[in-house]
Amino acid sequence: MNAKGKVFKYPDNVDTDVIIPARYLNTQDAKELSLHCMEDIDPSFIRKAAPGDIIAAGWNFGCGSSREHAPLVLKTCGVGCVIARSFARIFYRNAINIGLPILECEEAAEEIREGDEVSVDFDTGVITDLTTQKTYAAQPFPEFIQKIIQSGGLLKSLKEPDTSRDGESQRGEA
Amino acid sequence: MPGQLISAKLDVVLGNDITTPVAVREFEKAGFDRLFDPDRITIVLDHFVPNKDIKAAEQSRLCREFARAHGIRHFYDVGQMGIEHALLPEKGIVTAGDCIIGADSHTCTYGALGAFSTGVGSTDMAAGMATGTAWFKVPSAIQVRLKGKLPDNCSGKDVILTLIGRIGVDGALYKSIEFSGEGICGLSMDDRFCICNMAVEAGAKNGIFPVDERTMAYMEGRTERPPVIYAPDEDAEYDEIIELDLSAVVPVAACPHLPENIRPVSELHHIRVDQVVIGSCTNGRLEDMEAAYKVLRGRRVAEGVRCIIIPATMDIVKKCVQRGWYTAFLDAGAVVSTPTCGPCLGGYMGVLAAKERCLSTTNRNFVGRMGHVESEVYLASPLTAAATALTGYITEYREDFE
Structure with a gap:
C-alpha cells in the first residue's frame, strides 16, 4: 500500500476541535462532516486538498476530544497519510481502527515542507520527499496493529480468526 | 509489563449522544446484533440535549432506539441524565477496580475511584459493546x-x-x-x-x-x-x-489556546471577560456549585457579563434548589441551565462571538472550542470563575473578597 501527494503542513498540538469543530457534530454523515475538515485551522484546506494528499504535523497531533469524526473526515477527504512527530493516543487508536494511514516520524515531520510532493510506502515505512529527494524511515507498527490495518479496521479484524494479542514489547502507542 | 499488548475484559462501556450514533453504525455495519452484556453498557445523552436542533434530535433518537432494542438499563435521557462523568460515579455505575472504556475523552475521570478508565473512539466502543473486551498497550x-x-x-x-x-x-x-x-x-x-x-x-x-x-x-x-x-x-x-x-499551589488559569498556558490568576487581573461558565464534567459537581454560591450570594454579576451556571446532574440541580443556591444564583443575575455539555464544546447554551472572551471552568481552551475562532477561553476553578463574574475581570477569590 502506498500514498503519494502534496503536503499540508501544520504545527504542534493540532486538536480534534480544529480538525472537525463540535458545532457540526450533530450529524454522523461522513460526507457532510468532511465539508468542514480542518475548518478552524485552515479554511482553505477543503478547497485545496486532493485525494492522496499528505498532512505533516508536529507533536501531539489529534489531541483533545475523542471524536472519531476527526480521522473520519480526513479519510473522507482522501488524505493519504498523516505524518506527525507524535500522535495523541485516542486519535492514534481511532485512525488505526477506521483505517486512516498514520506514521510517526520526527525527522520527516520536521523537515518536509508545505507543498512538497511526498510518497509513502506503508509496507516498509519509508517516506520519500520527492521534492527534496530525501528519504525517512518511520516507526513500523507492531504486528498486532498491522493486522488490524490489513483487515481494514478493528471491527473487521474481530470477525477474523483470533490472533495472538500477547506480543512482546513493541513500539507503537495506543 | 509496560509496552505489552493485551486484550482486557471491560466492566463498563460508555457512549454519549455524539459518539454512540457512530458506534451503532459501525456495530451494525460489522454485522453484530447482540451486546456482550446489556447491563455493562451505559449511554448518556448529554452533549446536545435537550436537543439543540433537528439533527441533534435525530442522533438522540437513534441512541434511544438502540438502547430500547438492546435492553440497555443504564440509558439516561432528559430528566434522568447528567453530564456523563459526573453521573456515572454518582449512580454507582463505576467502582474501584473497574476497567472502563468510554467514547469520550474525559472517561479518565473515574480514576478518582481507583478504576482504570480511559477514553476511546466510537469503533472501540462498538467493539467493546460486541465483545466485552478492548485491546490496550500497557502504559508506563x-x-x-x-x-x-x-x-x-x-x-x-x-x-x-x-x-x-x-x-x-x-x-x-x-x-x-x-x-x-x-x-x-x-x-x-x-x-x-x-x-x-x-x-x-x-x-x-x-x-x-x-x-x-x-x-x-x-x-x-x-x-x-x-x-x-x-x-x-x-x-x-x-x-x-x-x-x-x-x-x-495558587489560583491559576490556562490562557488561550492551550491548557498548558498556565498563569497565576493574580497576573491576569487586567483581562476583561464577556462570559463566565461554571459547570461541565470537570467542574459541575456539588462542591463546585457550593463554591459559586459562596462567592455569588448576596452579590451581583458585573454589568456586561453573562454568567451561566450548569449543575452537572439532576441530583445536583435538586440540591442547589433545596439549599437555596439556585435562588442565590438568580438573585446575583446568573442563569442556571439544565445539565448539558453544550457550551464547553461550542455546541449551544453559551456559544461565543468573534473577539469575545470567556472564563470557564471547563477543560479545553483550543481555538474555536467555545465558538468563533477569534474568541478566547480562559480555564480556571469555580471560585475564580465566580469572582470573575462579579468584577468582569479575571479575579482571584480571597476570603476578604468584596
Whole structure:
C-alpha cells in the first residue's frame, strides 16, 4: 500500500476541535462532516486538498476530544497519510481502527515542507520527499496493529480468526 | 509489563449522544446484533440535549432506539441524565477496580475511584459493546506525589492546571498518571474527579488515585458491584516522579489556546471577560456549585457579563434548589441551565462571538472550542470563575473578597 501527494503542513498540538469543530457534530454523515475538515485551522484546506494528499504535523497531533469524526473526515477527504512527530493516543487508536494511514516520524515531520510532493510506502515505512529527494524511515507498527490495518479496521479484524494479542514489547502507542 | 499488548475484559462501556450514533453504525455495519452484556453498557445523552436542533434530535433518537432494542438499563435521557462523568460515579455505575472504556475523552475521570478508565473512539466502543473486551498497550507511568494541604482559595482544578502547566499537554502522552502521597487525604472526591478528568489534557491514557477511606465512604451504598482495591507494587518503576506541594499551589488559569498556558490568576487581573461558565464534567459537581454560591450570594454579576451556571446532574440541580443556591444564583443575575455539555464544546447554551472572551471552568481552551475562532477561553476553578463574574475581570477569590 502506498500514498503519494502534496503536503499540508501544520504545527504542534493540532486538536480534534480544529480538525472537525463540535458545532457540526450533530450529524454522523461522513460526507457532510468532511465539508468542514480542518475548518478552524485552515479554511482553505477543503478547497485545496486532493485525494492522496499528505498532512505533516508536529507533536501531539489529534489531541483533545475523542471524536472519531476527526480521522473520519480526513479519510473522507482522501488524505493519504498523516505524518506527525507524535500522535495523541485516542486519535492514534481511532485512525488505526477506521483505517486512516498514520506514521510517526520526527525527522520527516520536521523537515518536509508545505507543498512538497511526498510518497509513502506503508509496507516498509519509508517516506520519500520527492521534492527534496530525501528519504525517512518511520516507526513500523507492531504486528498486532498491522493486522488490524490489513483487515481494514478493528471491527473487521474481530470477525477474523483470533490472533495472538500477547506480543512482546513493541513500539507503537495506543 | 509496560509496552505489552493485551486484550482486557471491560466492566463498563460508555457512549454519549455524539459518539454512540457512530458506534451503532459501525456495530451494525460489522454485522453484530447482540451486546456482550446489556447491563455493562451505559449511554448518556448529554452533549446536545435537550436537543439543540433537528439533527441533534435525530442522533438522540437513534441512541434511544438502540438502547430500547438492546435492553440497555443504564440509558439516561432528559430528566434522568447528567453530564456523563459526573453521573456515572454518582449512580454507582463505576467502582474501584473497574476497567472502563468510554467514547469520550474525559472517561479518565473515574480514576478518582481507583478504576482504570480511559477514553476511546466510537469503533472501540462498538467493539467493546460486541465483545466485552478492548485491546490496550500497557502504559508506563508517571508518579505524582502530593504533599501538604491546598490553600482555601484553591481546588482540584488549580492542582491539575498547575500539573499540566508543568509537564505540558503531551507531558504524559500514552502514559498513566498515578497520584500518591499524604496530600491526597486532604483532597475531596470532587477534587479528585476534577484532577483525573483533566489527565487527558496532559496526554495521559488515564489518571488514577489510590482508594482510601474517603473513596470507600463515597462508594458506600452507591455502587452496584463490590469495589476491588488495587495498589501500586512497592517496587513499581516510574518513568518520572513529580513532587507537587499542595500548600504552594495558587489560583491559576490556562490562557488561550492551550491548557498548558498556565498563569497565576493574580497576573491576569487586567483581562476583561464577556462570559463566565461554571459547570461541565470537570467542574459541575456539588462542591463546585457550593463554591459559586459562596462567592455569588448576596452579590451581583458585573454589568456586561453573562454568567451561566450548569449543575452537572439532576441530583445536583435538586440540591442547589433545596439549599437555596439556585435562588442565590438568580438573585446575583446568573442563569442556571439544565445539565448539558453544550457550551464547553461550542455546541449551544453559551456559544461565543468573534473577539469575545470567556472564563470557564471547563477543560479545553483550543481555538474555536467555545465558538468563533477569534474568541478566547480562559480555564480556571469555580471560585475564580465566580469572582470573575462579579468584577468582569479575571479575579482571584480571597476570603476578604468584596
